[in-house]
Amino acid sequence: MLDSILESLHVVALPTKTNFRSIEVREVALIRGPAGWGEFSPFLEYGPEESLPWLQSAIESAYLSPPALLRSKIDVNATLPAVNGREKIEEVLSWYPGCQVAKIKVGDNFEDDLNRIRIAQEVIPGLQIRLDVNGLWSVQQACQYLGEIFIHAGHIQYVEQPCATIQELRELKRVLDVPILIAGDEVLRKAKDPFAIDLDGAVDIVMLKVAPLGGIARSLRLANHHGLPVVVSSALESTIGILHGLRLAGVLPKLNYACGLATGSLLGADVAHFPIIDGAIEIVDVVPSIQSLTEFAVPQDRLLWWQERIKKIWDLGLEKEGWAR
Numbered sequence: 001m002l003d004s005i006l007e008s009l010h011v012v013a014l015p016t017k018t019n020f021r022s023i024e025v026r027e028v029a030l031i032r033g034p035a036g037w038g039e040f041s042p043f044l045e046y047g048p049e050e051s052l053p054w055l056q057s058a059i060e061s062a063y064l065s066p067p068a069l070l071r072s073k074i075d076v077n078a079t080l081p082a083v084n085g086r087e088k089i090e091e092v093l094s095w096y097p098g099c100q101v102a103k104i105k106v107g108d109n110f111e112d113d114l115n116r117i118r119i120a121q122e123v124i125p126g127l128q129i130r131l132d133v134n135g136l137w138s139v140q141q142a143c144q145y146l147g148e149i150f151i152h153a154g155h156i157q158y159v160e161q162p163c164a165t166i167q168e169l170r171e172l173k174r175v176l177d178v179p180i181l182i183a184g185d186e187v188l189r190k191a192k193d194p195f196a197i198d199l200d201g202a203v204d205i206v207m208l209k210v211a212p213l214g215g216i217a218r219s220l221r222l223a224n225h226h227g228l229p230v231v232v233s234s235a236l237e238s239t240i241g242i243l244h245g246l247r248l249a250g251v252l253p254k255l256n257y258a259c260g261l262a263t264g265s266l267l268g269a270d271v272a273h274f275p276i277i278d279g280a281i282e283i284v285d286v287v288p289s290i291q292s293l294t295e296f297a298v299p300q301d302r303l304l305w306w307q308e309r310i311k312k313i314w315d316l317g318l319e320k321e322g323w324a325r
């Protein structure tokens, strides 16, 4: 199978519209198998071990038939990176037609954070807000800042990863005196074994990201294992990876929240396109356009780098269970 993965490999460099995660170009690898396309796009700094579930997810997508969907349309949220200034915030929010929920990146500078939240609420009246701190706050800061945000912004749907560790999140839940739910993201997807962690009393919601969690089947098992409400979210994938996330959202028995799967809006170019209509995306099969695979193809040395990367991960040994050979 490794040979056919490497043979079918296309790597594209897609420009981003804002420097989300401080990257201006998103390099993603696409593979093609008997069931369709799969995306393998761990961030460039990730080593083989951390990238392994991403490859499993890509293989699942390309080699196994897609699961039967329980719903065909997924509500999505706007994702507002840490941009400042009314004009920029207005522009970014306009990329998400009809979205009534926005995930706002905060944590770098509290004054900017408050302004970003306030402007977003002014731009879209009635907007529901969730925050993503990416673990940047201490417990004490989280308590103080969430208290102030609650006073200024009112109801917040949830705050994603306000602190870095499970212990801190558990402590925060104990001492936080405003009614804000806590969601875990990095604690799950960065865990060496996401089944082995104990989220009890630490988070109220878990973020499910299909690629870093190793695919749809494994994400479903994880959701079931932890037994908490979930939000499906992306890892800034191209449309091919987003489709796999949409399918995960489409098969979850319970889906109570809009999903963070509209991040294609943050890319300046993509290999295909999912329109956002009335704040939702319809799950339809997409394939990368031949033109985009050519236009955004990386130079030969990058392609070789990705091939080597895949070989190294392959050598670690993929989970064999359930894979078509």
Ligand SMILES: [Mg+2]
Pocket (backbone or CB within 6 Å): 132, 134, 160, 161, 185, 186, 207
């Ligand atoms: Mg997050």
